[in-house]
Amino acid sequence: MLKQERQQKIVDILNEEHKVIASDLSKRLSVSEDTIRRDLKELDHQGMIKRVHSGALRKGPPVEDFSTRQNIYNETKLNLATKALDFIKDDMVLVIDGGTTNLQLVHQLPLTLKGTVITNSPPIAMALANHSDVEVIMLGGTLFKQSMVNLGIDTFEALGKMRADLYIMGIYKIDAQIGISVPSMAEAQIKGKMTEISTEVLGMVTNDKLDTISNHIVCPTDQLTYLVTEQVKPDIKRMYENQRIMIVD
C-alpha cells in the first residue's frame, strides 16, 4: 500500500470515527506503530489532523457529510468490534450476517487478513473489497432493505452446502426470558442455518438493544459460543453462564 494512500485512509477513518488510536491503526492498516506515528506526525504537521498522546483527533468543526454515515460513529460499536477481532484468525472460514455492528467489525479487519467470508449482506461484501486475501462468498436471495440482508429459500439452500469455523451473528435483541429474537421468520431461519453450519458462534450485541421490543421470533441459541457485549446485565449473564457461553466484556 502506498504511503499517500495509507495517510488518506487515516484521514478518512478519522472523519468517520472522530478519533483514532495509533495501535489500532497499526493493526488495521498492517504496518508497524512506528510508521503510523510517522504518518500521524506528518498529517499533523500538514494540519490535516490533531495529534494527541496515543493517537489523533479530527481537526476543526465537525463537518457533517450528507451520506448515511450518521449512525456509523458509535463508540460502543467500535469497542465491540475491537473485542471481537481477537477471535478472528487467518485462514478461517467466517459467516458474517448483517447489521451495523458487524459492518463496523468488518471495517476494523486488518487489510492483510487471509480467509473466506460467507455473507448475505451486500454492505458487508462491499466493505471487504479492499481485503485482497479474503475470498467473499455472497449468498443470494431476496433483499430485505430494512436490514440489508438477502433472505429466502435460496439463501437457506446455499448455506446447506457450506461449513464455517465461526459465525459472527449480529443480534437485534437479547432477553433473559426468550433469548435471541429477530424481526422476521425469514431472518430467524437463516440465522438458525448459519448457526448450524458453523463450529463456533459469536454473538455481538450493544447494550442499548437489550430491551428493544417487538421481536418475537426466537432464534436457536444453544450453539452460541461467545457473547461479546459492553456490559452484561446480571440476569442475562446468569442465563448464559449456565450454558458454557463465554462472555466478553
Added chain:
Amino acid sequence: MLKQERQQKIVDILNEEHKVIASDLSKRLSVSEDTIRRDLKELDHQGMIKRVHSGALRKGPPVEDFSTRQNIYNETKLNLATKALDFIKDDMVLVIDGGTTNLQLVHQLPLTLKGTVITNSPPIAMALANHSDVEVIMLGGTLFKQSMVNLGIDTFEALGKMRADLYIMGIYKIDAQIGISVPSMAEAQIKGKMTEISTEVLGMVTNDKLDTISNHIVCPTDQLTYLVTEQVKPDIKRMYENQRIMIVD
C-alpha cells in the same frame, strides 16, 4: 507499443484504478521499470497524474469509496443512463449486472418505479434500497472485487430458475471483429445466461471503452436488442445494423 500509446494506457488505468504502482505497470505493459518511471515523470510534469513514491495517483478530488466515485467525473455515463431510462417501465422484471455505467443508471431510476430487479452486483442492490416498490433479488456467488459482481455456478443455476423482460448489460469492450468481450470466462458465462433468460437485451457502453484491449472471451451477442452508446463508430454501427439491433445515440 508506442510510447504515446503506453502513456495513454497508464492514464486510462489510473482512471479506473485510482492508483498505480510502478513495478506493476512494468509487468502489465512489458517494459522496464525505468521506462515506467520516465513515463510517470513526464505525465506528472504535464499535470496528467500525481507522482508519488512507488507509483502515481490520479489527479483531482480524492476518491473515497465506490459509491461516490462514479458521480463526480462522468458526464458520459450520466447521459447514457438517461437514454436507457426510456426502455424501463413499471412492472418489468429487469436483470442488471455490474459496472459503473449500470450503477449510474440505477441511481437515475425514479423512486416510484415498480418492478423486480435481479442483479449479481452488491452495489446495484444497495443503490435500490430506497426504491420501496422494487423487489430486489440478489444472485449469490463468489464476489469478483475488480468489477464487484458475484459469479460462479450458483449464480448460473439461480438464473436458470428466472425469466426477465429486459437485461441491462454493462459492456466492457465492443469490437467490430469479435463483438462483446469480457475479462473472464466466469463473467462471460453469466452474461450469456442473463441474455438467455431475458426477452430483450440492452447493452450500454461508453465510447472510450471501444478500444480497450485485453479481453478475449466472447460473449454471445445474437440476442442484443438495443445498444446505447455515445457515438457509435461506423464499423460497429454497420455490424449491428445487419442484426436488427437498435442503436441509440
Added chain:
DNA sequence: GTCAAGGAGGCACAAACATGCAAAAAGATA
C-alpha cells in the same frame, strides 16, 4: 511516587529513484 504505554531519534536494509551511457528502435533523407 511507580510503572506500563507511547514517543523520539538513530540505525539498517530493502525498495525505489535519478543519472549517464550504450544499444536498439524509429524516423528521415537520399
Added chain:
DNA sequence: TATCTTTTTGCATGTTTGTGCCTCCTTGAC
C-alpha cells in the same frame, strides 16, 4: 534500399526514501 539522425529503451551506478527495529526518554494513569 541503404545510411544517417533522433528518439527511446534497458542496464549499471550511486543516492534517496520508506519502513521496521532498537534504545532511551516522556507521558499519564494509578
